[in-house]
Amino acid sequence: MLTLHDNLGSGNAYKVRLILSHLSKPFRRIEYDVTTGETRTPAFLGINPNGRIPTLVFEDGRVLVESNAILFYLATDTEYLPDDAFVRAQALQWMFFEQYSHESFIAVARYWRHFIWDEVAASPERMQTLNEKMEKGRNALAVMDAHLKDNPFFVGSSYSVADIALYAYTHVADEGGFDLTPYRHIRDWLARVAEQPGHVSITKSEFES
Numbered sequence: 001m002l003t004l005h006d007n008l009g010s011g012n013a014y015k016v017r018l019i020l021s022h023l024s025k026p027f028r029r030i031e032y033d034v035t036t037g038e039t040r041t042p043a044f045l046g047i048n049p050n051g052r053i054p055t056l057v058f059e060d061g062r063v064l065v066e067s068n069a070i071l072f073y074l075a076t077d078t079e080y081l082p083d084d085a086f087v088r089a090q091a092l093q094w095m096f097f098e099q100y101s102h103e104s105f106i107a108v109a110r111y112w113r114h115f116i117w118d119e120v121a122a123s124p125e126r127m128q129t130l131n132e133k134m135e136k137g138r139n140a141l142a143v144m145d146a147h148l149k150d151n152p153f154f155v156g157s158s159y160s161v162a163d164i165a166l167y168a169y170t171h172v173a174d175e176g177g178f179d180l181t182p183y184r185h186i187r188d189w190l191a192r193v194a195e196q197p198g199h200v201s202i203t204k205s206e207f208e209s
């Protein structure tokens with residue numbers, strides 16, 4: 001069985017739980033507290049030298065890290081990865097966008113506000129950085145909203161790994177202080193994603209071993 005080194009608060013790890021649920025693939029879950037360095041122990045660094053979850057371990061011992069690489073692998077030969085090479089590359093385009101222009105601002109703002117707020121609020125430098133991240137996060141939301149004005153999903157006309165990657169932190173962006181009210185097309189898309197068969201919430205841990 002697959003083993004997911006996981007954290008229930010993490011959007012990156014949620015991407016993996018979500019596609020596994022869509023695919024009805026059972027997995028074992030091991031929870032780590034990412035606020036106390038549990039992914040930085042020698043034992044965990046032996047599995048993922050980068051010290052981060054999600055980390056997926058296959059039955060034969062192979063290890064795959066980086067949420068969007070895991071999504072890409074698990075979606076291969078399924079309806080969640082487009083067949084057409086150009087559309088598949090467009091899915092990757094949005095997944096790279098997610099990691100560089102979205103997750104680094106929206107996920108980090110959420111982590112700071114929702115998980116380690118006292119530490120951040122006590123530091124004027126971090127509060128300044130937070131404001132900068134909020135502005136860049138709003139830029140990413142504007143790019144997404146403009147795309148979704150004319151498209152039901154991020155690539156092609158159906159739900160794919162690109163939507164899973166972008167849904168993970170967008171649907172909890174309010175926990176990072178982002179108000180989604182102005183982004184009507186994003187809100188409609190969030191509702192469409194939540195209607196997909198096999199959808200689970202970010203905190204659902206039914207596969208826990």
Ligand SMILES: N[C@@H](CCC(=O)N[C@@H](CS)C(=O)NCC(=O)O)C(=O)O
Binds near residue numbers: 011012051054
């Ligand atoms: N680019 C990576 C980011 C993974 C990541 O930042 N994981 C965080 C939780 S969301 C983590 O493990 N943090 C613990 C640490 O850095 O010690 C991915 O997409 O999987």
